[in-house]
Amino acid sequence: MAEQQYSRWFPILNIFHGYNREILLRDLLAAAIVTVLLIPQSLAYAILAGLPAEVGLYASILPLIVYGIFGTSRTLSVGPVAVVSLMSATALAEVTASGAVDYLSAATALALLSGAILAVLGALRLGMLANFLSHPVISGFITASALLIALSQLRHLLGIPASGDTAPELIASLWGNLNTVNNLALITGLGVVLFLYWARAYGAGLLQAMGLSSSTAELLSRAAPAMGVLATMGLSFGLGYEARQVALVGFIPSGLPVLNLPKISQPLLEALLVPALMIAILGYVESVSVAKTLAAKRRQRIDSNQELIALGMANMGAGFSGGFPVSGGFSRSVVNDAAGAQTQLASIFTAVGIALAALFLTPFLYYLPKTTLAATIIVAVLSLVDFSILGKTWHFAKADFLAVTLTIAVTLLLGVEPGVACGVGVSLLLFIYRASKPHIAEVGLVEGTEHFRNIHRHKVKTIPEILTFRVDGRLIFSNIGVLEERIYIDLARNPKVKHVILMCSAVNEIDWSALEVLESIDRALVERGIQLHLSEVKGPVMDCLKKSNFLQRLSGDVFLSQYQAFARLG
Known part of the structure; x- marks a missing residue:
């Protein structure tokens, strides 16, 4: 030794x-x-x-x-x-x-x-x-x-x-x-x-x-x-x-x-x-x-x-x-x-x-x-x-x-x-610019599979009542505002939406500021008759969520896979 x-x-x-x-x-x-x-x-x-x-x-x-x-x-x-x-x-x-x-x-x-x-x-x-x-x-x-x-x-x-x-x-x-x-x-x-x-x-x-x-x-x-x-x-x-x-x-x-x-x-x-x-x-x-x-x-x-x-x-x-x-x-x-x-x-x-x-x-x-x-x-x-x-x-x-x-x-x-x-x-x-601009993609189902891809890059199936975003990066104080703005912009274009799903397969970290903004987004969606759901949440992120009362207050559900969420809500 x-x-x-x-x-x-x-x-x-x-x-x-x-x-x-x-x-x-x-x-x-x-x-x-x-x-x-x-x-x-x-x-x-x-x-x-x-x-x-x-x-x-x-x-x-x-x-x-x-x-x-x-x-x-x-x-x-x-x-x-x-x-x-x-x-x-x-x-x-x-x-x-x-x-x-x-x-x-x-x-x-x-x-x-x-x-x-x-x-x-x-x-x-x-x-x-x-x-x-x-x-x-x-x-x-x-x-x-x-x-x-x-x-x-x-x-x-x-x-x-x-x-x-x-x-x-x-x-x-x-x-x-x-x-x-x-x-x-x-x-x-x-x-x-x-x-x-x-x-x-x-x-x-x-x-x-x-x-x-x-x-x-x-x-x-x-x-x-x-x-x-x-x-x-x-x-x-x-x-x-x-x-x-x-x-x-x-x-x-x-x-x-x-x-x-x-x-x-x-x-x-x-x-x-x-x-x-x-x-x-x-x-x-x-x-x-x-x-x-x-x-x-x-x-x-x-x-x-x-x-x-x-x-x-x-x-x-x-x-x-x-x-x-x-x-x-x-x-x-x-x-x-x-x-x-x-x-x-x-x-x-x-x-x-x-x-x-x-x-x-x-x-x-x-x-x-x-x-x-x-x-x-x-x-x-x-x-x-x-x-x-x-x-x-x-x-x-x-x-x-x-x-x-x-x-x-x-x-x-x-x-x-x-x-x-x-x-x-x-x-x-x-570094700051890129940390504040995470890649956010609206995704849909690739027919014949259980995979979800960017609607602008692939031929995919979407449902008018469901709006799904995949966030590629951390959810922290410097970039959560970008996600919030994107959600509200897309909702304004899609009046039929009843469910918003955040696909978290690429999210490795979430901080308190991002959590508070998610709670605010959830409340704002409920007022419009829309539920917020999460899918494919990684273990470390889920551990952070469990340390707060976010999951108890969440209007929607947390799904193990995006395909499961799409099948049940669609």
């Missing part, structure tokens, strides 16, 4: 049963491959967040170890990601504008606060909160954020000064500085972009033609960003990029991050609370979506509540080790999965690889052009752009289309934080 309790809080304990040399080798291989991918990503996303490049390495060490201990996904790779890095940059720029707090301290505080929020939500078992964010809305936000990130990185690609938090600001700033383009930076950056797209499209096929297996070829093709880094570092050193005014990453201090507690004052806490909450929610949704997708392929289970705790602890680890907010990354998690990672130890081994890089490889990164990192980011984020969601939602549900369009527009025109707020608000409004 005690062992089960420990393994619930520390899922890594579950992996040691049956762990052997073969599994160890697979985890080590996956870690080596992900380390190669994660080093340039970490550097790039730190710069995207407005932080020194080494902070990206720091944010990829302790968070990976902590997630490996607490996480339930065996393949999720945690670290800096594009959207969270952009959100962090926006929040930190606002908080540090006055100069009262330095940028790095604010970044570590933001990570710690985001982690604390996630950990508390996990302890309260509130993993289901992610379900209240509409997936089309999230897709729209990610698409818009990816475009903002790509626009923000064009300045490094072009080698020009530019700034802005919104699409209009970035475009205007870039346009105004086009006369200062550094041609060498542009050629280098475009070369990396073309190489990465070529590697993605043709790299695996070329490697297979050279005799490699499809899986090995696919993995090596995903290491293209690292190849681009090495190649442009060589060019930078050999051709003297620094003397030609091409921006380089420059000096990166060697060593591991120093563990310390971020200083959080009350004003800083108040300023960071809302951004931390937004980063926590979006980071968790992105992370758990990736984890569940990969786990489904292996028929493994992800505990959403434990993932909240794990991601929370990982972010707190980033805060304690001089990092910034992190989340589960899609690309490196897919690589981790494809490379054959078997357990969470692969994440811990990856952290060791990053730590070794921070200790011994940073002097070689001096000559890395920022245009290379910008190209890496642009290619990575443009794969997140999905305008097809607009066409899909337009044909499927206009409400979803409007929600996605609004989220994209607000994010591009007003910035990331308003975009997040809009996305959350629109998701909640969609």
Whole structure:
């Protein structure tokens, strides 16, 4: 019993049963491959967040170890990601504008606060909160954020000064500085972009033609960003990029991050609370979506509540080790999965690889052009752009289309934080709208059967004296008025009606407000000489009805089946 309790809080304990040399080798291989991918990503996303490049390495060490201990996904790779890095940059720029707090301290505080929020939500078992964010809305936000990130990185690609938090600001700033383009930076950056797209499209096929297996070829093709880094570092050193005014990453201090507690004052806490909450929610949704997708392929289970705790602890680890907010990354998690990672130890081994890089490889990164990192980011984020969601939602549900369009527009025109707020608000409004508009169908008997279907969709038998409605959804305070209005409208069109039957086969819940309205409807029908009946009431709903005196006051009967009610009353 005690062992089960420990393994619930520390899922890594579950992996040691049956762990052997073969599994160890697979985890080590996956870690080596992900380390190669994660080093340039970490550097790039730190710069995207407005932080020194080494902070990206720091944010990829302790968070990976902590997630490996607490996480339930065996393949999720945690670290800096594009959207969270952009959100962090926006929040930190606002908080540090006055100069009262330095940028790095604010970044570590933001990570710690985001982690604390996630950990508390996990302890309260509130993993289901992610379900209240509409997936089309999230897709729209990610698409818009990816475009903002790509626009923000064009300045490094072009080698020009530019700034802005919104699409209009970035475009205007870039346009105004086009006369200062550094041609060498542009050629280098475009070369990396073309190489990465070529590697993605043709790299695996070329490697297979050279005799490699499809899986090995696919993995090596995903290491293209690292190849681009090495190649442009060589060019930078050999051709003297620094003397030609091409921006380089420059000096990166060697060593591991120093563990310390971020200083959080009350004003800083108040300023960071809302951004931390937004980063926590979006980071968790992105992370758990990736984890569940990969786990489904292996028929493994992800505990959403434990993932909240794990991601929370990982972010707190980033805060304690001089990092910034992190989340589960899609690309490196897919690589981790494809490379054959078997357990969470692969994440811990990856952290060791990053730590070794921070200790011994940073002097070689001096000559890395920022245009290379910008190209890496642009290619990575443009794969997140999905305008097809607009066409899909337009044909499927206009409400979803409007929600996605609004989220994209607000994010591009007003910035990331308003975009997040809009996305959350629109998701909640969609939920409320749909909860207040249950599907209500008038039904009739399909002749030759005992089944009842919508009179507008099927050829059915009806009786003028009987009006039957099927409610598909809960009967609660937010939607009972819709049912009441529908009953009275249809009664006005059918003066011969003597019986109204509510077919409750799809009703799973009823609250007190709905019950009171049903009592009111029953009284109003009795005054018109009409009886109200119920049919096919589910057990939990019947239990609620029995706790009141509704059934005793009901003018009609409760029938076990709709067919029984139709036969007796007709």
